[in-house]
Amino acid sequence: MKNNNRFILGGLATAALTGCGGQPEPPRRPMNILYIMTDDHTSQMMSCYDGRYASTPNLDRIAEEGVRFTNSFVANSLSGPSRACMLTGKHSHKNGFYDNTTCVFDGSQQTFPKLLRKAGYETAIVGKWHLESLPTGFDHWEILPGQGDYYNPDFIRQTGDTVRCEGYITNIITDKSIEWLEHGRDPEKPFCLVVHHKAQHRNWMADTCDLALFEDRTFPVPETFYDDYEGRPAAAAQEMSIASNHDMDPIYDLKMRQPGRKSRLSDAYEAMIGRMNPEQRAAWDRFYEPIAADFYARNPQGRELAEWKFTRYMRDYLKTLKSLDDNVGRLLDYLEESGLAGNTLVVYTSDQGFYMGEHGWFDKRFMYEESLRTPLVMRMPGGAKGQIAEMVQNIDYAPTFLELAGAPVPEDIQGRSLLPLLRGGHPEDWRESIYYHFYEYPAEHMVKRHYGVRDERWKLIHFYDDIDVWELYDLEADPRELHNLFGNPAYAAEQERMMKELVKLQTQYDDTAAMEKNASYDRKR
Template identity: 70%
Template structure:
């Protein structure tokens, strides 16, 4: 009788034990936030203490990459666990995300999770697979932004967008979710997207800081035809607009993007606008007096870009801290996986650029830090190569849900548990499609290993690039076709074909 009672008691604990393993997920994703601007990766620019909290209390991936360095496609890769050609959303310029397809949030719902998305969607179609959503239209606005509700109503909110997205997320955690279910909350920020409009209380931050000009700022793109053809140069008056990007405006100014700039800041009320104008008018007056040109002008634009980007990031870091504090207050930290990442990396003056798109390191690489639930042993730096197609299978395995065989990504759960599988991937595949389009980056695909990178630019161009990342980490010296590279080129071409076959991308055979 005693043994039977003990058995019944043990059986009664099984559902509780199982429930204890239904970990919550808080996925915080920003737009265009690069690892160079997170102090847990690079201390030379700014301090991000709250983002660093996630890394300090968990894990920091140092070889984290995207499959397509562009906002919408990157989001589609995350949602589906598939490369762009398999999820159907290859670029922002054409097409619409097919919301009827299998996605990770839908599979989490089937597994008993409540799902919510707040902030930037940027996939044209309305969200599917979420029990609750409240999104910004398109790129959204930093000041007094519009939000689209589940009733398809557009509502203008007063305030700064990063704060509002966090307010809505915290409100959902506190008051709107079903507390009997595990949850997956996706917090998608507009920050740090162009054109870097700061929260008004931080207008004057970083104005006393001079950012070091990158060593590659004056890259001449020798031997790299596609790099030379881009239109994302800080120095170029066409690419980085002095009004839109640098806020150097006087009445009557007429640049390519002046009207867009005036529409954005025109959303402020008169009091906020007066504070804004007071600050940037003084910078404009100083700029006019200096009459800069050439390298002096390029470096002035670089400093303005860096300072405003840093200000936007400061508000973002504040709000990440608010979410962490709220999870702690609700006693959810030990049962929640907190993920912070961006939809891709970004150029902070490297090669003289802003923006992303290329398979070069600064935009291929994306920050990825995770605070792990109690019991997970992963800590510190993770060196294994991971991609954003891995998030979906990771969340599904964490939820105890099956991972569909047609997903291209692999679960990162072994790494979160402190394991280092010997059969982990040794290379990653990349494919960028959006050309012709804004910034004029040619279509290309390629393979990256721990040391080597092989890229093929195609469509209106047929150029190959090969880089030795050990001896040329800034990717300045294209050694494709040079004597002595025949063996490694052959090996990389073979690996490229293997990955294209694995991921069912027929592009190289179609180009022959």
């Protein structure tokens, strides 16, 4: 047996004092961490947040047995940058990974897996990485190249080779995660396992066993589906419209393939289905070919086309989500059956939110609520239960895990540990606002660069560079963010207060480049 004395000061229960009869209690083992993160899963499609569309019983299990954060936000609503914020506990301008098109993550920098290893943890990551460089700080890793593929995906292994795995991606990531828990880790050490799923990322390719699900479902379009973007030129300039065949490609996104038909992204779709084995491809074609034939025969236009695309999008998203929820259930069941559940913090979240037709959109990127918000549920043995309303961000995960492990939290980490909240506390000095900065422009979907601040009621945004537009929203009176109040004299006091709050956070987080762009504020008000 290995000496476990190094754990006496680790974890939640540092060494206990004395037990009955004055006998010292044995030191308790530090708590394990299972961190599950999906891609583009939004709270509108998680039933413990919103019961209109989805049923996610296994994800809801975590909330029912633990806590659900009702004000969880990201610092940069884009896959790679969000992951970098999570790993480092720092905003994008500090961790150096701003966007998915120009950046490579600097693996030599400080990350929470490296710090957990110093505290005696064994660390592993399985699934999506999407940071261009290879992982560092993990004892074990097996990652998808780039975005990965839903069918028969490739994995890059620590040995340097890339191998193709037969099957469906969500099942495979779960299989590999359980395999590491069962046979790959050192049972003498506490562990931190990071499980990063490709789902729910575009283009929502369901497992063949789930293809026929939800075909009887219809969905009312969101109230803002036909938004005209009045007074919001940045919102009007995006390229993430469901109605647009350029933005939401009928072949790539909705699988409306027919021989001889081409579209902007049809070649990419052909490559995806070309990975399928004969059995998978037969099931796929058997399902989608009749739908495509009917679609092209009817040739819907205008609003009929937009709403048909919305329905197909929603159905495919739900099918992919069904597999995800089932596989989260497999992981939770494994923890129970193996006896690990009683000493494992379980975290489920997404790398950002997503638009499910709100404002007529799919995708994310904007600081508007649907992509700024992200689901976050946690189950900590002995911890709090119920809802947590404090404002939290994905920069908070790193300090949370470090404090849980009994490891020091470096001063340069910009997030704040959620452990006091998980223990049922409500610190009086908790943050009253959050900061956001999005950088990827020009790029896919063409969302303008912007930064901003949000508090419990108000939001101030500055779109900059090729545009110079400020927006102010009263989220209580206008939760759908349709009415830009910036420059309205009736709201001058709130506008000035939010500007001061923005500068305060930019100063706190040392985003000096953004502060220089604030100069346009005086010209605009």
